[in-house]
Amino acid sequence: MTETSIELTRRLSAAVERMPAFPKSVQRILELSRDINCSPKELVMVIEKDPVMTMKLLRVINSACYGLPKQITSVNQAMVYLGLNTVKNMALSFAAMGALPPQISAGFDIQGYLIHSLTTAGLARTLCQKYRRDDTDPADCYIAGLLHDFGKVVLAQFLTEEFRNALSLSIDQSISLHLAEQQIIGTDHTVIGAMLMEKWQFPRQLTETIRNHHGEISADDTVQSCLFAANQISKQLGLGNSGNLLAEELPPALAERFGGELSDLIASLGDISRLTSEAQVFTQAGRRNTA
Numbered sequence: 250m251t252e253t254s255i256e257l258t259r260r261l262s263a264a265v266e267r268m269p270a271f272p273k274s275v276q277r278i279l280e281l282s283r284d285i286n287c288s289p290k291e292l293v294m295v296i297e298k299d300p301v302m303t304m305k306l307l308r309v310i311n312s313a314c315y316g317l318p319k320q321i322t323s324v325n326q327a328m329v330y331l332g333l334n335t336v337k338n339m340a341l342s343f344a345a346m347g348a349l350p351p352q353i354s355a356g357f358d359i360q361g362y363l364i365h366s367l368t369t370a371g372l373a374r375t376l377c378q379k380y381r382r383d384d385t386d387p388a389d390c391y392i393a394g395l396l397h398d399f400g401k402v403v404l405a406q407f408l409t410e411e412f413r414n415a416l417s418l419s420i421d422q423s424i425s426l427h428l429a430e431q432q433i434i435g436t437d438h439t440v441i442g443a444m445l446m447e448k449w450q451f452p453r454q455l456t457e458t459i460r461n462h463h464g465e466i467s468a469d470d471t472v473q474s475c476l477f478a479a480n481q482i483s484k485q486l487g488l489g490n491s492g493n494l495l496a497e498e499l500p501p502a503l504a505e506r507f508g509g510e511l512s513d514l515i516a517s518l519g520d521i522s523r524l525t526s527e528a529q530v531f532t533q534a535g536r537r538n539t540a
Contacts (some may be wrong), residue, residue, distance in 0.1 A: 256291035257435050268348065271449040274299045275344040281335050282388070289328050296340060297323045305343045306336065314523075314530045327471030334388050338374075338395075342367065345395055350406055353392050355413045355505070357405040357492060360532065362398065364489030367528035372479035375518065379472055380507055385471035386471060393476045394459050396451075398491045400442025400459075401426075406435060411462060426444035426493035427463045439463055468502035477509060482515055488525060 277295050281287040291302035297303055303324055310321045310331065321327050328336055336494045345366075349359060373394035377387040378425045402450040404412040411434045442461035458472050478499060483489065485496035498504075499511050 254435070260408065260489050261436065261441050264403050265408060265444045265448050268403060268445060271348065272344045274301070274302065275340055275451065278337055279341050282333060290304060292330060292333065292337070293324045296336070302340055302343055306339050309339060309530055309533045312530045338388060338391050342395060342531050343535045345399070349402060353402070353405045355405040355409045356416055357401065357412070358490055361490030362374065362401065362492070363532045366395050366398060366481055366489070366530050367531050368488040368525055369479045369483045369526060370395065371524040372482050372521070373475040375524065376475040376478055380469050380475070383471060387453070390472050390475045393455060393472050394479050396442070396446065397459050397462050397476060397480065398438060398442070399445055400438030400440065401440050401492055403445060404430065404434070404438055419493060423495065424464070425495050437463070444482060450484070465501060466503060466533060468506045474503055474506055478503060478514060481511055485511060485515065517518040
């Protein structure tokens with residue numbers, strides 16, 4: 250290891266350490282939801298102990314996006330109407346938003362980032378439901394989509410000048426942002442994103458998915474496949490902006506898995522307006538001052 254790489258590792262580690270901890274309540278929600286013997290009542294109790302989380306959940310659930318027949322006034326009611334996975338994904342989304350800084354000066358659009366992350370998450374979940382070949386939980390694809398670009402937030406916040414230069418290089422040379430990051434910084438957002446997942450104590454599989462989401466994608470890995478495809482669909486349709494608008498075509502193995510090229514896959518999904526509306530509502534509720 251060269252002195253340069255040692256220094257870069259030190260800077261990346263210091264940046265990750267400066268990120269806020271992921272809420273214990275949400276970690277507990279994820280743990281409980283993986284326990285087949287867990288009762289919804291246990292999950293409700295965990296969520297209700299977090300009043301800010303509860304307020305945001307109820308705000309979204311009672312929005313026009315869901316069009317429920319009556320006002321929902323408790324987490325328990327929300328669980329009955331929307332189901333465990335929807336409520337869990339909401340809680341996770343709000344926790345991720347809570348880890349974001351109010352603004353970043355590197356020319357990085359936080360609002361655009363959020364829309365991209367939330368739509369990628371929803372698309373990855375939908376693709377898993379439609380195309381999975383195994384027992385992969387669609388919620389795992391949602392989590393991967395939600396968190397896949399969080400490394401960009403770390404770079405934009407703590408390696409601000411380098412990240413700004415990488416954004417400019419990406420635009421000027423029409424190359425993917427992760428390639429520009431590698432040229433300017435010496436690494437990219439996938440590496441520091443994986444470091445952040447380790448800090449937040451997420452499962453190893455999620456950490457590796459985020460580390461490799463710009464690498465060689467295995468068509469046999471449902472989470473990797475759905476994340477890659479969802480990311481490209483989100484970019485192709487201009488759903489938000491995470492600093493990289495260049496959509497890639499599906500590799501041959503993924504095109505075979507999903508039954509066609511990227512345009513065919515987009516067509517197969519039909520109307521996704523509900524998904525994009527949901528992302529907008531989540532963003533507004535998650536970033537809004539709860540005072």
